[in-house]
Amino acid sequence: MSLVMFQSSSAGFVTFVGAGPGAADLITLRGLRALQQAEVVLHDDLAGRDLLENCRPGTEFVYVGKRSGCHSAAQEEINWLLVAHARRGKRVVRLKGGDPSVFGRLGEEIQVLRAAEIAYEIVPGVTAACAAAAAAGISLTQRGVASTAIFTTGHESENKERGRSVDWSALAHPGATLCVYMGTRRLGEIAQRLARQGIAADTPLLIVSYASRPNQAIRAGTLASAAALAAEAEDTPSLIIIGEAAAQHRASFAGTGSVREIAHASR
Numbered sequence: 102m103s104l105v106m107f108q109s110s111s112a113g114f115v116t117f118v119g120a121g122p123g124a125a126d127l128i129t130l131r132g133l134r135a136l137q138q139a140e141v142v143l144h145d146d147l148a149g150r151d152l153l154e155n156c157r158p159g160t161e162f163v164y165v166g167k168r169s170g171c172h173s174a175a176q177e178e179i180n181w182l183l184v185a186h187a188r189r190g191k192r193v194v195r196l197k198g199g200d201p202s203v204f205g206r207l208g209e210e211i212q213v214l215r216a217a218e219i220a221y222e223i224v225p226g227v228t229a230a231c232a233a234a235a236a237a238g239i240s241l242t243q244r245g246v247a248s249t250a251i252f253t254t255g256h257e258s259e260n261k262e263r264g265r266s267v268d269w270s271a272l273a274h275p276g277a278t279l280c281v282y283m284g285t286r287r288l289g290e291i292a293q294r295l296a297r298q299g300i301a302a303d304t305p306l307l308i309v310s311y312a313s314r315p316n317q318a319i320r321a322g323t324l325a326s327a328a329a330l331a332a333e334a335e336d337t338p339s340l341i342i343i344g345e346a347a348a349q350h351r352a353s354f355a356g357t358g359s360v361r362e363i364a365h366a367s368r
């Protein structure tokens with residue numbers, strides 16, 4: 102479901118806009134129009150700051166990025182701000198990195214709007230997995246190689262309900278491309294779990310950092326070299342791609358060696 106709208110008595114309106122992975126020209130035209138018409142924009146760290154230059158003079162910008170490492174309090178504050186600005190009758194844009202519906206806490210914000218009977222719509226965006234695949238020059242699904250692409254997280258919130266955590270044994274499938282968000286810190290452990298489930302040590306693995314941005318970097322290796330690659334990429338926004346589909350990445354055109362790094366200048 103890419104677009105949801107419902108009627109409401111309140112005058113305000115919230116548009117969730119996917120900002121894309123970072124490059125300012127990877128937002129959709131619809132998302133750009135929403136930004137141009139916005140009266141209030143709530144934005145955070147990953148949503149490209151360059152995009153805010155498209156807003157009209159007089160637009161109110163509200164920064165709601167991570168504060169003092171206290172995630173849940175910040176999320177409650179964001180929820181409250183969304184409702185408060187919409188209740189003032191404003192056209193509110195909630196700008197989110199990538200696609201709003203992928204690891205973006207969109208579900209929580211929607212619940213709050215529904216409870217407050219505030220109308221909203223969702224404008225999709227280019228999610229990091231797709232941007233990372235594009236950067237590496239690969240296809241996430243591929244006939245005869247990968248019939249499944251899985252988006253999962255390597256970082257789970259501590260208050261995760263029992264039974265809802267990532268089941269790595271169920272995800273270990275040779276015909277799948279695994280796209281791991283927020284996974285660099287735990288990649289060594291994830292690789293071990295996948296190996297225990299029978300995923301071959303020489304399965305190709307890519308870590309794409311800052312996909313689509315000028316400082317984009319692609320690290321290529323295998324499941325066996327995962328921990329070493331992850332240590333290099335730690336603390337950068339990185340997307341991990343694991344599976345045979347990753348074998349055709351750009352770096353594999355040149356020379357041999359299981360680990361190499363290429364940095365692309367922005368075009």
Ligand code: SAH
Pocket residue numbers: 122123147197198199200201202203204205227228229230232233281282283284309310311312313314338339340
């Ligand atoms: N809604 C976003 C994901 C938010 S979770 C989306 O659809 O892309 C944040 C995680 O996304 C980061 O930790 C990283 O794993 C990934 N990510 C976001 N932007 C990225 C980028 N430009 N390059 C690589 N990974 C990125």
